[in-house]
Amino acid sequence: MGFQPSTYPSASVNDHLLDDNLPAPPSEVESQPHGPSLAPTADLGALAALPVELVHQILAYLDMRSLADFRTVNRQAAATADTLIEYGAIAAHAPTVLRSIPASETGRLMTSAALYATLRSPDCEKCGCGHFGGYVYLVTCTRLCYACFSRNIQWLPMTTDFACLSFGLDRRAVDALPERMRIVPRRYSPRAEPITSRDILVDRGAVIRAATAFHGSRSAMEAFVRVQGNQQALAYREQGRLSGMMPGHRQQQYLTGCPVNGAASSPLRYAAVVRVPWLKGPGEEGVEWGFHCAACLAACPSPCTPLDLARSRRLLTVELIDEHLREFGPIRNGRHHPDESQSPGDLADTVGESICRRGGWQLLGVWGFPAECVDSTCEI
Numbered sequence: 270m271g272f273q274p275s276t277y278p279s280a281s282v283n284d285h286l287l288d289d290n291l292p293a294p295p296s297e298v299e300s301q302p303h304g305p306s307l308a309p310t311a312d313l314g315a316l317a318a319l320p321v322e323l324v325h326q327i328l329a330y331l332d333m334r335s336l337a338d339f340r341t342v343n344r345q346a347a348a349t350a351d352t353l354i355e356y357g358a359i360a361a362h363a364p365t366v367l368r369s370i371p372a373s374e375t376g377r378l379m380t381s382a383a384l385y386a387t388l389r390s391p392d393c394e395k396c397g398c399g400h401f402g403g404y405v406y407l408v409t410c411t412r413l414c415y416a417c418f419s420r421n422i423q424w425l426p427m428t429t430d431f432a433c434l435s436f437g438l439d440r441r442a443v444d445a446l447p448e449r450m451r452i453v454p455r456r457y458s459p460r461a462e463p464i465t466s467r468d469i470l471v472d473r474g475a476v477i478r479a480a481t482a483f484h485g486s487r488s489a490m491e492a493f494v495r496v497q498g499n500q501q502a503l504a505y506r507e508q509g510r511l512s513g514m515m516p517g518h519r520q521q522q523y524l525t526g527c528p529v530n531g532a533a534s535s536p537l538r539y540a541a542v543v544r545v546p547w548l549k550g551p552g553e554e555g556v557e558w559g560f561h562c563a564a565c566l567a568a569c570p571s572p573c574t575p576l577d578l579a580r581s582r583r584l585l586t587v588e589l590i591d592e593h594l595r596e597f598g599p600i601r602n603g604r605h606h607p608d609e610s611q612s613p614g615d616l617a618d619t620v621g622e623s624i625c626r627r628g629g630w631q632l633l634g635v636w637g638f639p640a641e642c643v644d645s646t647c648e649i
């Protein structure tokens with residue numbers, strides 16, 4: 270149905286995610302610290318007594334940091350890790366993910382088996398409405414769609430200062446949260462906003478759980494956060510500091526727009542996710558990255574809202590093309606024609622209101638942010 274010419278490879282869109290901001294990959298020599306492709310001269314020591322299948326089972330339980338450390342022991346250790354199905358598949362098909370993990374210091378937070386399982390399943394884990402999730406939020410190793418990571422408040426990580434200030438947590442309590450990552454300072458988000466600090470970011474869900482325990486109940490915690498005042502103003506000040514801009518300038522820039530969508534488009538979201546493929550099966554032919562719909566990309570207005578952006582960036586797989594065309598209408602002259610859709614009855618609620626048919630957007634109303642702003646026309 271003439272769809273192919275209307276799709277672009279994802280390379281035409283640069284959202285400045287963590288994996289777009291990594292230091293250059295190590296040279297051949299650096300990536301093979303024991304020398305290039307020499308045969309191993311040492312064995313695995315005590316582990317050498319075990320059959321390789323058992324060694325693999327043990328390695329699958331190691332977190333990614335420990336596995337990386339194990340690989341550096343000797344050439345035999347590296348070769349053993351590389352033949353682990355999970356690690357080998359990640360290294361072969363998602364090498365930028367493998368490099369993002371040490372750069373963001375998230376290696377302790379996932380095993381190769383957990384990361385592999387995430388890569389093997391295509392759907393966004395948050396909205397659960399069959400959207401292809403082309404992104405992984407590393408701190409919890411969660412596969413997400415663009416709409417969820419860029420708009421849902423849950424995937425806006427925060428600095429430790431912000432967690433202390435806004436949620437009333439003690440510095441030691443925040444420092445003890447394992448769900449954290451290191452910012453790789455560069456430019457993030459479609460606006461390529463600079464983040465110059467190498468601060469730690471903590472997961473919002475982890476902060477909320479800790480703060481709920483600290484304040485005694487969810488409602489007491491929410492009341493504290495509300496009383497704590499204008500959390501958004503704090504967020505802008507924080508962003509201003511991270512980006513190395515004068516706080517006043519940054520705050521002014523944001524306060525002219527909508528606070529909710531300011532949070533929605535925070536570059537911190539983009540600093541915490543990596544673009545990932547779906548590993549459908551063994552071998553290259555089983556690697557699906559998903560692609561953008563050219564008609565949806567073209568339909569994004571300028572300036573656009575975060576909602577426009579999330580709609581335009583929706584990723585498709587071959588399996589989802591038919592459903593997408595049914596939902597948004599066939600493509601002619603580079604645009605969707607919803608009026609020609611086969612099932613016009615379905616269009617009203619999908620095109621007009623939200624991307625997630627289960628209403629994932631409403632979550633933006635949580636945490637004292639006004640819910641009426643979720644579908645606003647704020648510029649980003």
Ligand SMILES: [Zn+2]
Pocket residue numbers: 393394395396397400413414415416417418
């Ligand atoms: Zn989603």
Ligand SMILES: [Zn+2]
Pocket residue numbers: 562563564565566593597605
């Ligand atoms: Zn489309």
Ligand SMILES: [Zn+2]
Pocket residue numbers: 393396397398399400414624625626629
């Ligand atoms: Zn969805």
Ligand SMILES: [Zn+2]
Pocket residue numbers: 527528529530641642643644645646647
């Ligand atoms: Zn708004």
